[in-house]
Amino acid sequence: MAIASAQQEVIEKAKAARLAAREMGVLPTSAKDRALLAMAQALIGRQHFVLEANSADVRAARDAGLSEALIDRLLLSEKRIAGMAAGLREVAGLPDPVGEVIEGWRRPNGLQIFKVRVPLGVVGMIYESRPNVTVDAAGLCIKAGNAVILRGGSEALQSNVALVRVIAEAAHGAGVPKGALQLIETAERAAAQQLMRLNEHVDVLIPRGGEGLIRAVVDNATVPVIETGVGNCHVYVDEFADLEMAERIVINAKCQRPGVCNACETLLVHQAVAPEFLRGVGPLLVEQGVELRGCPRTREIVPGAHEATEQDWRTEYLDLILAVRVVDSFEQALAHIADYGTRHSEAIVTRDYERAQRFVELVDAAAVYVNASTRFTDGGEFGLGAEIGISTQKLHARGPMGLRELTTYKYIVRGAGQIRS
Amino acid sequence: MAIASAQQEVIEKAKAARLAAREMGVLPTSAKDRALLAMAQALIGRQHFVLEANSADVRAARDAGLSEALIDRLLLSEKRIAGMAAGLREVAGLPDPVGEVIEGWRRPNGLQIFKVRVPLGVVGMIYESRPNVTVDAAGLCIKAGNAVILRGGSEALQSNVALVRVIAEAAHGAGVPKGALQLIETAERAAAQQLMRLNEHVDVLIPRGGEGLIRAVVDNATVPVIETGVGNCHVYVDEFADLEMAERIVINAKCQRPGVCNACETLLVHQAVAPEFLRGVGPLLVEQGVELRGCPRTREIVPGAHEATEQDWRTEYLDLILAVRVVDSFEQALAHIADYGTRHSEAIVTRDYERAQRFVELVDAAAVYVNASTRFTDGGEFGLGAEIGISTQKLHARGPMGLRELTTYKYIVRGAGQIRS
Numbered sequence: 061m062a063i064a065s066a067q068q069e070v071i072e073k074a075k076a077a078r079l080a081a082r083e084m085g086v087l088p089t090s091a092k093d094r095a096l097l098a099m100a101q102a103l104i105g106r107q108h109f110v111l112e113a114n115s116a117d118v119r120a121a122r123d124a125g126l127s128e129a130l131i132d133r134l135l136l137s138e139k140r141i142a143g144m145a146a147g148l149r150e151v152a153g154l155p156d157p158v159g160e161v162i163e164g165w166r167r168p169n170g171l172q173i174f175k176v177r178v179p180l181g182v183v184g185m186i187y188e189s190r191p192n193v194t195v196d197a198a199g200l201c202i203k204a205g206n207a208v209i210l211r212g213g214s215e216a217l218q219s220n221v222a223l224v225r226v227i228a229e230a231a232h233g234a235g236v237p238k239g240a241l242q243l244i245e246t247a248e249r250a251a252a253q254q255l256m257r258l259n260e261h262v263d264v265l266i267p268r269g270g271e272g273l274i275r276a277v278v279d280n281a282t283v284p285v286i287e288t289g290v291g292n293c294h295v296y297v298d299e300f301a302d303l304e305m306a307e308r309i310v311i312n313a314k315c316q317r318p319g320v321c322n323a324c325e326t327l328l329v330h331q332a333v334a335p336e337f338l339r340g341v342g343p344l345l346v347e348q349g350v351e352l353r354g355c356p357r358t359r360e361i362v363p364g365a366h367e368a369t370e371q372d373w374r375t376e377y378l379d380l381i382l383a384v385r386v387v388d389s390f391e392q393a394l395a396h397i398a399d400y401g402t403r404h405s406e407a408i409v410t411r412d413y414e415r416a417q418r419f420v421e422l423v424d425a426a427a428v429y430v431n432a433s434t435r436f437t438d439g440g441e442f443g444l445g446a447e448i449g450i451s452t453q454k455l456h457a458r459g460p461m462g463l464r465e466l467t468t469y470k471y472i473v474r475g476a477g478q479i480r481s
Numbered sequence: 482m483a484i485a486s487a488q489q490e491v492i493e494k495a496k497a498a499r500l501a502a503r504e505m506g507v508l509p510t511s512a513k514d515r516a517l518l519a520m521a522q523a524l525i526g527r528q529h530f531v532l533e534a535n536s537a538d539v540r541a542a543r544d545a546g547l548s549e550a551l552i553d554r555l556l557l558s559e560k561r562i563a564g565m566a567a568g569l570r571e572v573a574g575l576p577d578p579v580g581e582v583i584e585g586w587r588r589p590n591g592l593q594i595f596k597v598r599v600p601l602g603v604v605g606m607i608y609e610s611r612p613n614v615t616v617d618a619a620g621l622c623i624k625a626g627n628a629v630i631l632r633g634g635s636e637a638l639q640s641n642v643a644l645v646r647v648i649a650e651a652a653h654g655a656g657v658p659k660g661a662l663q664l665i666e667t668a669e670r671a672a673a674q675q676l677m678r679l680n681e682h683v684d685v686l687i688p689r690g691g692e693g694l695i696r697a698v699v700d701n702a703t704v705p706v707i708e709t710g711v712g713n714c715h716v717y718v719d720e721f722a723d724l725e726m727a728e729r730i731v732i733n734a735k736c737q738r739p740g741v742c743n744a745c746e747t748l749l750v751h752q753a754v755a756p757e758f759l760r761g762v763g764p765l766l767v768e769q770g771v772e773l774r775g776c777p778r779t780r781e782i783v784p785g786a787h788e789a790t791e792q793d794w795r796t797e798y799l800d801l802i803l804a805v806r807v808v809d810s811f812e813q814a815l816a817h818i819a820d821y822g823t824r825h826s827e828a829i830v831t832r833d834y835e836r837a838q839r840f841v842e843l844v845d846a847a848a849v850y851v852n853a854s855t856r857f858t859d860g861g862e863f864g865l866g867a868e869i870g871i872s873t874q875k876l877h878a879r880g881p882m883g884l885r886e887l888t889t890y891k892y893i894v895r896g897a898g899q900i901r902s
Contacts, residue, residue, distance in 0.1 A: 173863055282700055286876070428892070455705040458890055474850075479854045
């Protein structure tokens with residue numbers, strides 16, 4: 061019964077979202093921006109309602125013995141709510157992607173063809189514990205003219221229910237059709253399973269969270285998925301690197317915010333500069349609290365480093381741990397990245413022109429850097445505005461996904477009675 | 482054992498394709514074009530070898546009692562081989578999409594960001610009986626810098642083996658890496674199943690064929706899929722239509738080539754013009770051999786029409802059958818298309834400016850037409866060059882997919898030591 065009613069909830073909400081999406085696609089920019097500003101205002105005005113619901117989630121999480129790190133992700137505060145509201149206002153300020161004529165031309169038979177940017181339609185978001193994703197995703201989807209169905213983590217359910225009540229009411233009051241912003245409120249797994257297979261009503265799924273969540277969505281969905289997030293990123297310090305620059309970049313890429321997908325997880329160092337470079341950077345990293353896990357040559361140079369196993373080359377630590385490998389050659393660095401990388405962000409530090417050129421050509425990743433930290437792979441840092449995630453697949457969108465990546469296009473063809481001969 | 486060895490064949494070929502894809506991505510345009518021309522020449526030069534293999538397939542198909550329509554799809558001739566070769570030469574003449582700088586800008590911190598078009602990597606094609614798809618797909622994938630793994634229908638296996646031997650040898654001789662062009666040679670279903678779940682080695686799957694094939698791929702694949710093809714297309718004749726123009730368009734959209742996905746399957750007519758229009762067009766369609774299946778109002782006007790059932794509104798006949806419905810209003814036409822359409826190609830015939838505007842805005846389809854036949858949804862007719870299929874999903878590509886749609890992009894970021902603060 062619980063499963064059947066969970067499935068029923070999803071089907072009904074998805075049908076309502078599909079209907080709302082038809083209206084959303086033609087909603088004027090001014091109405092969408094008004095809705096975003098109203099949502100921001102409502103979040104601030106009704107923050108005590110939201111914080112109370114959040115307290116219940118946090119209490120339940122403590123009772124269930126969740127780790128402090130998880131509880132911190134779940135926790136809302138006045139400051140965090142203000143951050144969400146600021147995010148909505150930022151999205152209101154971004155240009156509307158819908159309606160852009162991407163290209164247009166006339167055919168010899170007089171047909172006029174326009175390739176026009178339109179919303180995706182209904183976006184399904186499946187994510188984990190951070191309640192800010194609820195508000196960020198809602199804001200971006202609405203601005204891009206989509207309806208959105210949100211499915212957050214069960215630990216954050218009360219918070220998400222409160223957040224969606226507040227922002228959906230505000231959005232509707234400002235002219236967004238009912239049904240455009242939906243939260244799946246059952247904690248049953250059957251609900252997520254149903255959402256993943258509703259091809260008739262859902263146009264795309266965007267999972268956001270850990271590797272397990274993303275894998276489960278990719279394995280089970282029949283709705284098209286945009287994979288996000290897993291970043292096993294490398295910095296390769298070439299034999300021709302400026303070693304001081306390399307030091308700054310490695311420390312930044314590893315330590316500036318280790319828990320995110322564009323942080324560096326493995327350092328590759330050319331053997332010609334390994335002794336000098338690792339003797340310098342090793343102690344600096346340890347000073348920052350980084351645990352080093354090295355190949356045998358690394359451990360000769362930095363005796364404090366632990367032994368790296370095959371598993372270390374594959375691991376996205378999301379933590380102050382760094383795998384370190386000394387490579388024989390530029391080619392071995394490329395091969396290591398091809399074998400172990402997740403096609404997220406990869407960097408080379410070099411002063412050699414040809415090495416830089418070959419690295420950006422040959423490395424297959426969403427973002428390939430020369431002489432800069434991998435930490436820049438981010439919608440804001442790229443200048444694209446707020447992002448809904450970072451795609452690590454090749455279909456549709458790659459790297460930071462902002463408003464434009466939440467759209468598709470259609471061809472509009474204007475004729476004067478043309479038929480095909 | 483057969484299943485295990487089928488899976489093994491797929492894994493080995495996919496690994497080889499992944500390795501070849503790295504080289505393909507940086508292959509110069511001149512080498513790719515030379516390969517395409519060599520493939521064309523080899524097809525002509527070795528056509529007797531191909532025709533002999535095809536005869537074996539055709540004999541087996543006759544023995545198995547396949548329909549003449551299916552045998553015609555399977556059958557090769559000197560003329561058809563010449564057509565394939567001409568297709569390869571046409572692709573050689575198209576511009577290379579790889580390397581295009583789609584956008585580029587400089588950030589305030591001096592980082593230079595380039596969004597550059599790159600190949601998808603490894604493309605898996607799963608298709609049915611037409612052997613020309615083998616050659617067309619190989620040519621397009623190679624020109625776009627991809628490796629391709631082909632999985633054709635079992636009826637065409639001998640033909641495909643011969644075709645791939647001829648074109649792969651020619652391509653390799655012209656500098657295309659071994660492994661870039663692979664055919665799965667086992668008829669085991671397990672091979673296709675394996676191909677659909679090899680996310681590590683395959684970047685995208687493109688199924689081409691009937692609804693059953695496409696549904697099986699969407700349901701079973703974990704590799705991202707581009708859905709192609711199913712077209713339940715409508716022509717809506719508005720109350721303000723030029724009825725002579727409407728007549729030409731309806732007849733063209735239904736009869737010019739009924740077996741293809743952009744042919745019209747349902748005619749919607751506004752009640753205000755239904756008597757006049759249907760009395761005129763009905764007999765003309767019947768004259769062309771079309772069977773009409775109408776709603777009650779249609780059958781009052783055209784007594785010869787059969788009764789349409791709910792199923793008729795949903796059916797892609799791919800045949801000389803046309804469902805006909807008289808609608809009360811423009812809005813009812815929109816609702817019918819939203820409910821039954823497959824988002825392929827939809828047309829309105831009208832002289833009214835606002836109706837035309839609202840139709841192209843509100844109808845959700847890859848191609849939306851005003852006063853032209855749906856039959857133009859085609860890479861060649863759009864001026865995009867040869868196509869690998871027509872996408873009916875919203876992710877990545879919509880409508881005709883040519884060379885550009887067989888690519889993705891990556892961000893190349895050039896710095897001077899920038900770190901994130």
